[in-house]
Amino acid sequence: MSDELTCKWCEKSFRTERTLSAHMCPRKRRWADKDMTHVRLAHRTFQIFYEINTNSTKPKTQEDFIRSQYYEGFTKFGRSCILNEYMEPEKFAEWLIREGKKLQVSVILIYLYLIDLLQVHLETLCLPQEKWMYMTVTIGIFLQRLN
Numbered sequence: 001m002s003d004e005l006t007c008k009w010c011e012k013s014f015r016t017e018r019t020l021s022a023h024m025c026p027r028k029r030r031w032a033d034k035d036m037t038h039v040r041l042a043h044r045t046f047q048i049f050y051e052i053n054t055n056s057t058k059p060k061t062q063e064d065f066i067r068s069q070y071y072e073g074f075t076k077f078g079r080s081c082i083l084n085e086y087m088e089p090e091k092f093a094e095w096l097i098r099e100g101k102k103l104q105v106s107v108i109l110i111y112l113y114l115i116d117l118l119q120v121h122l123e124t125l126c127l128p129q130e131k132w133m134y135m136t137v138t139i140g141i142f143l144q145r146l147n
C-alpha cells in the first residue's frame with residue numbers, strides 16, 4: 001500500500017484517494033481549521049510560549065501545534081480573545097507567559113481557564129473592565145506564589 005493512501009495525522013490506511021480525502025479525524029480537522037482567526041492566534045501564542053520558555057531558535061510549526069497535547073487549551077484561549085475582544089491579544093498572551101515564566105504550561109492553561117470563567121461571571125455581575133483587569137492580575141500573582 002502506498003504512502004499517499006495513509007492519513008498523515010492518524011495513520012489510518014485507505015483503499016482509494018476518494019475515501020482518504022473524505023476521511024476526517026481530529027488532527028485532520030485541526031489542519032482544516034488552521035487559517036481561522038482564533039486558531040492562528042492560538043498558534044502564535046503557542047510559539048511565544050516556547051520562545052520564552054525554551055532556548056529553541058526554531059519556531060514551532062503548524063504541525064508541531066496540531067500534534068501538541070496543549071492544542072485545545074491554546075485554541076480555547078484564542079477563541080476567548082476573539083469573543084471577548086481583547087485589545088491586543090498577542091501582547092496579553094506574552095505578558096501572561098512572561099508573568100508565569102516559571103510555571104508549567106498546564107498551570108498557565110488553568111489560569112487562562114480561570115480568566116475565561118471570570119469573564120463569564122463578570123458579564124452576569126456587570127463589573128467594570130478595570131475590576132476585571134485587577135482580578136486577572138491577582139489570580140496571576142496567586143498562581144505564581146503557588147509555584
Ligand SMILES: [Zn+2]
Nearest residue numbers: 007009010025
Ligand atoms: Zn486521519
